Amino acid sequence: MQKNFAAEFKTLSYVIKKSQRILLFAHNGPDGDTAGSVLAMKEYLTSIGKIVDIACNNPLPSFLDSLTTHIFEAPSNLDLSSYDASIACDSVERGFQEVLPILPKKTATVIIDHHPDINLSADAIILDATSSSACELIYEYFSSQNIHITKNIATYLMIGVLSDTGNFQHANTSTRVLEIASDLMKSGASFSKIIQASFANKKLSTLKLWGIAFEKAKINPKNGLITTVLTQQDIEQCQATTEDIGQVASILNTVPGTKFSLVLSERENNVIKGSLRSEQYKGVDVSEIAHLFGGGGHKLASGFEVKGQIKETETGWEIV
Ligand SMILES: [Mn+2]
Numbered sequence: 666m667q668k669n670f671a672a673e674f675k676t677l678s679y680v681i682k683k684s685q686r687i688l689l690f691a692h693n694g695p696d697g698d699t700a701g702s703v704l705a706m707k708e709y710l711t712s713i714g715k716i717v718d719i720a721c722n723n724p725l726p727s728f729l730d731s732l733t734t735h736i737f738e739a740p741s742n743l744d745l746s747s748y749d750a751s752i753a754c755d756s757v758e759r760g761f762q763e764v765l766p767i768l769p770k771k772t773a774t775v776i777i778d779h780h781p782d783i784n785l786s787a788d789a790i791i792l793d794a795t796s797s798s799a800c801e802l803i804y805e806y807f808s809s810q811n812i813h814i815t816k817n818i819a820t821y822l823m824i825g826v827l828s829d830t831g832n833f834q835h836a837n838t839s840t841r842v843l844e845i846a847s848d849l850m851k852s853g854a855s856f857s858k859i860i861q862a863s864f865a866n867k868k869l870s871t872l873k874l875w876g877i878a879f880e881k882a883k884i885n886p887k888n889g890l891i892t893t894v895l896t897q898q899d900i901e902q903c904q905a906t907t908e909d910i911g912q913v914a915s916i917l918n919t920v921p922g923t924k925f926s927l928v929l930s931e932r933e934n935n936v937i938k939g940s941l942r943s944e945q946y947k948g949v950d951v952s953e954i955a956h957l958f959g960g961g962g963h964k965l966a967s968g969f970e971v972k973g974q975i976k977e978t979e980t981g982w983e984i985v
Contacts, residue, residue: 667795670802674809676789677752680773684715684749688772691721691737692759696911697828697863700726702754702777702799704733705821709812718743722760726908728863732820740764748772753787755799755825756780758961777802779829781952782961794963797837800825804845816853823854824863831915832864836945836965874905878913878928882920883981889924889947891917894975894982897931907932914940925949929984931975937984939969 681687687710689703703719710717721737745764750773753761757776762785765774774787779802781794796802800822807814814822826846830838833846850856874895882893895910903909910930917926925943932938939958941951943965952967960969973984 668793670791670793670805671809673789673791674806677775677791677806678810680750680775680789681710681713681715684773686716686748686750687718688743688745688748688751689717689719690751690753690757690761690764691719692753692756692761693722694759694907695721695723695726695737696755697726697729698798698800698825699755700729701821701823701825701828702803704729704735704824705800705803705807705818706752706754707735708815708817708821709807712815718748720764728866728908729824731862732824732859733817750775752777754778754803757783757785761785777806780962795839797835797839797842798825798829800829801842801845804849814849814852819849819852819854820859823849823856824859827856827859828863832860837963868905868909870903870905871909873903874900874909875913875916877903878910879917882917884920884923889922889949890927891920891923891925892927892929893917894977895928895930896975896977900931910938910940914942918942918944923947925951925954927954929975929982932970935972935974937971937973937975939971941967941969 689706691699691703707717707719719737720740720743725737745767746769751768752775754777757778775789776787777791777799779793779796779799783792791802804822830842877899878893878895882891884891914926914928924947928940930938941954943949943951950964952962952964955962955967955969958969958971962968976983976985
């Protein structure tokens with residue numbers, strides 16, 4: 666974290682103090698960072714007597730089943746007018762923008778994010794694109810307020826840090842990230858349990874889907890792009906889910922001689938998701954490509970969505 670959030674942290678602390686009912690929001694297609702963030706927040710807020718719900722348009726990712734008993738509720742199942750405060754954590758433009766206008770004026774709103782180019786307004790915005798994860802920012806908040814980090818909180822924050830740094834492999838693994846991880850381990854976060862649940866726990870359906878993705882991968886020697894596609898049919902054929910696609914772009918990006926990776930995958934409602942990855946030493950800013958397609962993200966990890974379907978041809982594929 667490079668910014669000084671003393672004022673925003675003070676506002677967040679005040680909002681929490683004055684609120685009885687708090688709504689946490691996790692982004693669509695929840696990953697380890699958004700989930701770890703809202704779970705850590707829920708654990709803390711509940712411990713100080715608040716009534717807390719977690720809203721998300723999708724259920725808790727199944728890889729977290731062994732690490733938590735909390736659940737995610739669909740926003741439509743909650744009385745959105747009943748909360749004193751709402752805190753959205755990570756990639757807030759994936760879902761929270763739909764909830765914000767529905768919340769009553771009395772509801773205080775807070776955004777905690779590490780994605781650049783966020784265009785939502787809220788009563789407090791804690792946004793730092795140099796942070797590895799939303800969980801890193803929440804850790805900084807807890808430590809600024811001398812909030813005790815329990816074993817569960819430590820585990821949840823560690824899930825986000827590990828998830829967004831690719832187990833300390835990506836360029837966002839700063840010395841601060843390692844200090845935080847060390848402190849979280851001292852507080853009882855089980856590194857091996859998280860790795861086992863989230864990274865080392867690959868179902869056969871996931872591996873089969875990866876097999877299809879790797880089989881189809883192509884390298885463009887002109888620009889160093891390694892790319893592949895996954896259709897809805899591929900996903901169904903392996904009895905996999907869209908959750909299983911998450912790591913494909915990062916793995917392709919490890920192929921020697923490539924500069925960046927792109928995975929195009931068909932989602933529901935005629936949407937194609939593009940996931941882009943690169944590494945610091947490769948010197949490519951993938952967020953520039955994501956911007957061309959109306960998406961966004963970081964220099965080394967970005968995404969976009971376009972309408973259409975993937976049509977596979979003899980020479981490759983096209984979007985129709
Ligand atoms: Mn994140």
